[in-house]
Amino acid sequence: MLLSGSAMAQLQDNGKGSVDIYFVRHGQTIFNLYDRVQGWSDTPLTQEGEKVARQFGAGSKDIGFKKYYSGDLGRQRETLSLIMQSQNSQAAPKELKALREVFFGGFEGLPNNEMNTAAGKALGLKSDSAMTELRQQGKMSLTELADAISKADEKHDAETAGQVRDRMQSALGMMVKDALQHHDKNVLAVSSGMSIGIMISDMTNDPLKNKGMGNAAAVKIEYRDGKYQVKDIGDMRYVEAGKKIIDAADAKRSH
Template identity: 30%
Template sequence: MTTEVYLIRHGETMFNQLNKVQGWADSPLTIKGINDLKKTAEALSQIHFDNMYSSDLKRAIDTVHLMKNANEVSEIGKIKKLPEFREVFFGSFEGDDIDQTWECISQKAGLGKERDVQKIINQLGLYKFREATKAADPRHLAENYDELNTRMIRAIKKLREETVNENRVLLVSHGDFIKTLAIKYWNKSDGIHDIAFPDNGSITRGILSDDGKFEIVDYNIKAEDF
């Protein structure tokens, strides 16, 4: 059975608002984040889902419950948490200032004091950017390209196992993880360069086929445009 997957990025959090690195570190949704998510929930309220899932981080769990509570045509039981869909792990940089973190990674990669992450990735390519992040991390705990790619493949395999008898599901994940999925599985991405970072509460739609192949068909759609 082919499964349609609605990937939702969680709502704005306190760390998003404070411009802090937020991977496996967690912070609560802001009032703005909740209000923006209500628009997404309303846009999806008349779409039937056989099930809903989320990563195991609280900001994603809170987001999926907002989606569940607003949906008028689905009967969703207990939400299953899938840790494979956690955000990218930034190791020792978790909770640090974002601009200072990008500057540190940029310097480690020999690009000077660049703070625009898209410019850094476009110069290095995604592979070297992930490697530079791990190298710049004092404890070298940050996920590099191979580690993240392995987890991403495992995540899709796990999702196929969970949804084998489901036509359409909703899954709440995270910005960098969704973006990395799109770079790999969206035919409008060349698989090398950076693409736009998905907005909080945005909708990315994918198709999971019987043989486990995954393809993204819509990326970073805002609620008002859905």
């Protein structure tokens, strides 16, 4: 899909060349496990979160990443470190503040259902569970959700969808430009689920963009001679492949 409007302001045509950017959601964290709001607030990965990061690393090793990026949140940094360890990469990772998750303002650290209920009320939804149900069904766009959260935040600090999209797409454009300059074909970026979804909100019509992404799920963005195309939203194939590789290695060591 060709980009238009505000997206074109962030995603510049960097000219001839091709590069694939793989955006990956971080591994499971304590707040993920406890179902609490986690934007710029941060908790460490659980054991399951560490495992799924290693699985993604093992399963995606053959892609041959040349550059590695993450946001500056601990869970993003930790996920990238485990991925690189699994790939025996000696590259120097780069941190970009722009790759952070959405900032949820006064809702940070609260149960997710409290934020969903407040956002639903801001949109005029009748029941407390309506927003949660719409989110689970993929019937609520992430941009509409983010703007509802921002509107409902009594602290008036939560980011709008436009703010998140602009910073994420700006980071994407920068990564593409750098990759083209250095002739890198494959780049990995660890970010967070909602910010990734908002980044691609005006880049594709695929309804999967509004579904929640699993931990260590991937979205592939192809750049080809000035055009961006979103592929494989919420892709878990690399985690699944990595699990098989690690399980086989563990079985071999046990014999």
